[in-house]
Amino acid sequence: MLAIAARRLALVALVAAAPLGAEEGGSPPAPAERYRLEARRIDAPIVLDGRLDEAAWREAPAASGFTQREPRPGEPASERTEVRIVYTPQTLYVGVHCFDREPHKIVAREMQRDGALFRDDSIIVLLDTFDDDRNAYFFETNANGARTDSLITDESNFNFDWDGVWDAAAQRGEDGWTAEIAIPFSTLRFDPAAKAWGLEFRRLIRRKNEDLFWAPIGIDAGLERVSKYGALYGIEGVDPGLNLNVKPFVVASARDVAGGASEEEGDGGLDVKWGVSRGLALDLTLNTDFAETEVDDQQINLTRFSLFFPEKREFFLENAGIFDFGAELGGGGGAPLLQLFFPRRIGIASGEEVPIDWGVRLTGRQGPWNLGLLDVQTGAVTLSDGEPVPDTNWAALRLNRNLGQRSSVGVIATNRAGGAGDWNRVVGVDLNLKPSDELAVVGFVARSDDAALASGDDFALGIGASWEGAIWDWGAGFTEIGERFEPDLGFLLRRGVRRYSGEVSYEPRPESRRVRNYSFELEAEVITDRDGVTETEEIQLEPFGIRFESEDRFTFFVERNFERLFEPFEIVDGVVIATGGYTFHQYGLRFRTNEGRLLVLSGSFSRGGFFDGDRDRLRLTLQARPSRFLRSETTWERNDVSLPAGSFTTNLVRQRLGLAWSPRTRVDALAQYNDVAELVGVNLRFNWIYKPGADLFVVVNQTWNAPTLSDLTRADTQVIVKFTYLYQR
Numbered sequence: 001m002l003a004i005a006a007r008r009l010a011l012v013a014l015v016a017a018a019p020l021g022a023e024e025g026g027s028p029p030a031p032a033e034r035y036r037l038e039a040r041r042i043d044a045p046i047v048l049d050g051r052l053d054e055a056a057w058r059e060a061p062a063a064s065g066f067t068q069r070e071p072r073p074g075e076p077a078s079e080r081t082e083v084r085i086v087y088t089p090q091t092l093y094v095g096v097h098c099f100d101r102e103p104h105k106i107v108a109r110e111m112q113r114d115g116a117l118f119r120d121d122s123i124i125v126l127l128d129t130f131d132d133d134r135n136a137y138f139f140e141t142n143a144n145g146a147r148t149d150s151l152i153t154d155e156s157n158f159n160f161d162w163d164g165v166w167d168a169a170a171q172r173g174e175d176g177w178t179a180e181i182a183i184p185f186s187t188l189r190f191d192p193a194a195k196a197w198g199l200e201f202r203r204l205i206r207r208k209n210e211d212l213f214w215a216p217i218g219i220d221a222g223l224e225r226v227s228k229y230g231a232l233y234g235i236e237g238v239d240p241g242l243n244l245n246v247k248p249f250v251v252a253s254a255r256d257v258a259g260g261a262s263e264e265e266g267d268g269g270l271d272v273k274w275g276v277s278r279g280l281a282l283d284l285t286l287n288t289d290f291a292e293t294e295v296d297d298q299q300i301n302l303t304r305f306s307l308f309f310p311e312k313r314e315f316f317l318e319n320a321g322i323f324d325f326g327a328e329l330g331g332g333g334g335a336p337l338l339q340l341f342f343p344r345r346i347g348i349a350s351g352e353e354v355p356i357d358w359g360v361r362l363t364g365r366q367g368p369w370n371l372g373l374l375d376v377q378t379g380a381v382t383l384s385d386g387e388p389v390p391d392t393n394w395a396a397l398r399l400n401r402n403l404g405q406r407s408s409v410g411v412i413a414t415n416r417a418g419g420a421g422d423w424n425r426v427v428g429v430d431l432n433l434k435p436s437d438e439l440a441v442v443g444f445v446a447r448s449d450d451a452a453l454a455s456g457d458d459f460a461l462g463i464g465a466s467w468e469g470a471i472w473d474w475g476a477g478f479t480e481i482g483e484r485f486e487p488d489l490g491f492l493l494r495r496g497v498r499r500y501s502g503e504v505s506y507e508p509r510p511e512s513r514r515v516r517n518y519s520f521e522l523e524a525e526v527i528t529d530r531d532g533v534t535e536t537e538e539i540q541l542e543p544f545g546i547r548f549e550s551e552d553r554f555t556f557f558v559e560r561n562f563e564r565l566f567e568p569f570e571i572v573d574g575v576v577i578a579t580g581g582y583t584f585h586q587y588g589l590r591f592r593t594n595e596g597r598l599l600v601l602s603g604s605f606s607r608g609g610f611f612d613g614d615r616d617r618l619r620l621t622l623q624a625r626p627s628r629f630l631r632s633e634t635t636w637e638r639n640d641v642s643l644p645a646g647s648f649t650t651n652l653v654r655q656r657l658g659l660a661w662s663p664r665t666r667v668d669a670l671a672q673y674n675d676v677a678e679l680v681g682v683n684l685r686f687n688w689i690y691k692p693g694a695d696l697f698v699v700v701n702q703t704w705n706a707p708t709l710s711d712l713t714r715a716d717t718q719v720i721v722k723f724t725y726l727y728q729r
Contacts, residue, residue, distance in 0.1 A: 035215040035230030037063045037199060039085040039092075041237070046086070046093045050145060050169035052178045057095045060084040063214050063230075066203060070211040071516055071549055073219045077212045079176070083123075083201050085232065089239040092183045094139075096123045098203060100176035107206040107596050108143035108177075109625040112660035112668075113689065114160065117141070117148045119595045119625070121206050123179060126152070126229060128198025129190035130279070130365060133227035133405055136198065137164070137188060143177040144628050145170040146663045153321025154432070155224050155406060161317040165245070165693040165726070168663075185240035186728060189364055192238075192278050199232035206596035209551045219509075220438065220470040227405060227437075242729040243275025245693070249724040251289050256717045271315070280364035280371070285315050288347070288356035291720040292697040295683045298674045300650050302639065304569055305493050308335035309344060316343035319363040322372035323398045325412045326430045326444035326462055335493055337479055338460055340412060340428060340446060342491040346376050346394045354389055355379040370410075372398035393417045394489060406434035412446075414489040424488035425449045428460075441465045450486045457482040457496075464501075471517075474504040483530070497535065500526045505542075512549075519545035519555065537562035551594040559586040563611065572676065575646040577611050584609025588617070599624050613643035631658045651675045664689040673706065680704040680712060693726035 040060040047054070062082040068075045080099040087093060098121065100106055107120050122142040129137065138150035138158070145168050151159040164187045170179040190197065201214040202223060215230035217223075252266040269287035276282050290313045299307050311317060323341040347356045359376040374396045381389050393416070400410025409431050416424045428446030435441075443463040449455070464477030483496035505521040521542040527535050538561050545555035564581045571577055588606025593599075603620040617639055624632045637652040653673040660666040670683040686698040699720040704712040 035063075035199075036196075037061065037083075037085060037230065037232055039087055039232055039234040041234070042086045042088055042093075045088055045091060046095075046180060046182065048167055048169045048180050048182050050171040050178055050180050052095050052097060052180065056086045057084055060086050060095070063199075063201060066201070066212040066214055067216050068210060069213055069217055069219060071209060074216065077203070077205075078208060078210060079205060081123075081201070081203050081212065081214075083125075083214070087185075087235060087238065089237065090185060090241070092185060092188075092235075094125050094179075094181040094183070096179045096181070096201075098123060098143075098176045098178070100205075103172060103174060103176055105207050106143055106172065106177055108172075109598075109628050109631070110142060110146045111144050111628045111663055112146060112631075112658055112666045113663060113687075114148050114163070115146055115631075115658075115660075116595070117146060118204065119206065119600075120144075120204070121177070122204050124200075124202040124223065125181060126198075126200040126202070126223065126226075127188065127232070128226050128229055129188050129194075131191075131194050131196050131198050131231070132365070132402065133198065133229075134402065135365070136200075136226050136229070138223070139164075139166060139168075139181060139183065141168040141170060141179050141181060143170050143172055143179075144663065145179065146660075151319065151321060152224050152226060153319075153324065154408070155226050155434075157321040157324060158224065159317060159320055161312065161314070162319075163314070165728075167692050184728075185238050186243050186245070186275070188240075189275065189279055189281060195233070197232040197235065198226055198229040200226075200229040209549065209594070209596070218470070220468060225437075240275070243281075244729045245273040246727040247271040247273075247693070247724055248727075249289065249722060251291055251720060251722040253291070253718065253720040255719075258714050258716065276362075277364070277366070279366045280362060281319070283315070283318070283359075283361040283363075285356070285359040288315060288359060289722065290314070290347075290353075291699055291722045292685065292687070292695070294668070294685065295670065295681065295701065297654065298652055298672045298677070298679070298681070300637065300639070300652050300674065300676050302571055302641075302650070304565075305335070306491075308491060308493075311342075311344050313343075313347075315359060315361075316346070319361075319372065322363050322370055323374070323396060323412070325398070325410070325428060325446075326442065336491065337493050337497075337499055338462075338481060338487070339491040340426065340460075340487055341396055341398070341414060341489060343374075343489075344491075345416075345489050347378055349381075349389050350383055350385070350387070352381075352383050354381050368402040370398075370400050370402070370408075372396070390418050390422070392419075396489060400430075403433075408432045414487065416488040421451055423451050424486060426487045426490065438467050438469050439465070440468075446485075446487075448484075448486045450484075450488070453484050453486060456484065458484040458486070460485050460487075471507050471509065472505070473507075474502075476502040494527065496530055498528050498530065498532075500524075500528075514549055516547045516549050516551075519547070521545070533564070534562065535564050551596070553590075553592045555590045557588055557590065557606075559588075559606070559608070561586070561609075571641075571643075572648050572650075575643060575648060577643065577645060582611045584611060586610075586615070586617075595623075598626065610641060611643060613641065613647075615642075616640040629660055632656065649675075673709065675706075678706050679715075680706045680709075691726065693728075695722075695724050697722040697724075 042056045064082050066077040066081045082097045084095045120142040124140040127137045136152040140148040149164050151162045166183045168181045203212040250268045255263045272284040274282045296309050325340045357377045362373040376394045378392045380391045395415045397413045400408045412428045414426045426448045430444035433441040445461040447459045459482045462479035466475035479499040503523040507517045507519045509517045523540045525538045540559045542557045547553045562583045565579045569577045586606045586608035590604040592602035600623040606617045619637045621635045633656040635654040639650040655671045657669040668685045672681045682702045684700040688696045701718040703715045
């Protein structure tokens with residue numbers, strides 16, 4: 001047994017082996033003094049039209065001298081950029097002038113809120129309001145004045161589902177394009193005693209594939225490297241008011257289920273956000289409604305394990321990074337093995353909605369401490385199959401402390417209480433050490449306690465390390481899950497297993513006008529039971545990948561897989577794979593064309609073995625942006641499987657259409673066809689942002705039973721209208 005374990009550890013060590021010394025093409029040298037910009041206080045608010053014609057802009061100092069991160073790290077930008085910041089006691093204003101000697105070539109095809117602005121010419125403003133070198137606000141706009149925002153947590157996680165209250169406007173001119181951004185101080189959490197904020201600007205010139213930063217970041221890092229930002233000085237005496245946002249809503253809906261009764265109802269609720277201090281925010285939700293949330297993407301499952309669907313509901317998304325616990329390092333794609341806090345467990349049971357009566361959340365930072373506290377009460381309901389779901393309380397506490405510049409130690413506790421004798425609790429401790437810009441070491445241990453399970457073998461633990469350099473990256477990890485570990489407020493893929501994983505990648509950058517970099521990567525993952533018997537083994541080699549200066553990318557890969565079945569596995573109806581061990585190989589190609597083009601094609605194709613048969617796998621996505629008002633995305637996923645027990649094909653088609661008249665008005669359509677589930681679904685959403693933070697939604701959901709596309713039977717029709725109003729003090 002020791003020899004087997006030694007071989008597995010040797011495999012991980014081999015995969016993770018990589019030079020730790022100096023690398024060619026590394027980060028540019030750090031400047032002798034931190035990049036800095038002074039914000040100027042003004043008496044009158046800026047008229048937000050994107051023109052930069054107020055005297056305040058001419059008098060404020062400018063941040064300029066941007067340098068390239070791509071394609072020529074450290075070299076000056078090919079076009080000039082100037083950014084200025086002014087403020088009133090209530091609002092922070094950012095003025096941007098993106099000079100361009102060929103303004104007719106500016107790429108600006110996105111108009112809608114939270115669109116893919118990285119495919120356009122754009123400017124990003126990043127604010128580390130606590131100057132803690134860890135966390136930041138992300139605000140992005142393009143030459144159309146479209147807006148995207150995000151939260152960056154612990155120099156690693158982006159939360160693009162966060163929607164802050166702010167506004168932007170832009171104009172094109174003969175010398176480029178200009179933009180004005182207005183961010184109310186009530187949108188931000190910050191330390192009023194801080195002398196400086198962390199500050200960074202990033203500009204994209206899409207036709208040149210030029211990635212520019214004000215304070216140099218280097219190719220071994222990205223926007224998330226908050227510790228490399230410059231500094232903003234001069235903000236003082238601001239008045240964010242009570243930091244109180246009150247958002248009442250009313251909602252009306254009608255539903256018609258085929259063969260069932262029609263339902264019509266109206267309701268209302270309330271969402272409140274209060275900044276109890278400059279670092280802490282209290283959120284309250286009453287009679288919570290998520291009618292405007294986009295439906296989940298359909299997935300086809302050809303594995304033995306649960307599918308993973310990301311959280312999309314607004315209440316659970318803001319500051320979600322504070323609840324992150326542990327880390328998955330060292331390769332292994334797809335669903336995580338363990339995610340200790342997974343809020344989709346709240347308000348959803350067996351894929352059906354469970355009413356949320358109320359919820360309270362306290363999140364934020366005080367000095368070196370980061371706090372997350374969540375308490376949600378869900379109501380009793382009977383599911384469509386007759387299963388009763390009782391009143392349940394869900395709670396989570398996350399507390400961690402910063403150590404030094406980039407490290408931290410923390411604890412987490414979760415609790416589900418469904419009534420007398422029905423409860424589940426989990427506690428855990430994690431450590432995140434980052435002794436250098438490149439090296440990270442993480443570890444965690446957690447234990448569960450469940451009323452329905454005997455104690456013992458109810459723990460989970462993990463340890464991992466990673467290195468992120470300019471051209472070399474590597475990672476290795478180990479995780480063990482006890483047989484009776486049960487995190488009811490988390491996601492757990494498998495119990496009673498040990499996971500060994502490792503990866504290494506090498507991306508040299510040749511002196512070439514056509515090739516930006518090559519890539520070579522190796523990943524390995526081995527999952528065993530507690531006795532060391534291998535259950536799953538996956539080794540993926542990418543012997544060659546290339547990224548051109550045009551931003552077109554191609555990667556070839558080879559996979560070796562092993563799966564051990566301890567019981568028969570019915571992969572689709574009527575096709576059963578027998579127990580036993582199966583070794584099979586696949587080879588294939590992944591590709592993506594430049595995302596700044598009018599048409600973008602991406603996808604993958606693989607061919608080879610699959611258990612005791614064969615499998616061809618195809619995924620194609622075509623994105624089209626014929627104008628700034630219209631966008632389309634078509635995805636087709638197909639599996640052709642041939643097994644001794646039977647042959648079958650699967651098809652999943654997804655069509656997205658987006659129409660935006662302005663950055664505040666949009667219609668989105670999502671149509672999906674899943675031939676395994678024999679289902680066609682359409683989700684239509686109209687959204688009018690009549691003022692920042694306040695919306696009108698009209699949602700139509702329609703599903704059909706579809707044994708074939710020529711034989712559709714209506715299953716469910718739903719129409720929802722929701723109106724929200726924002727009151728700020």
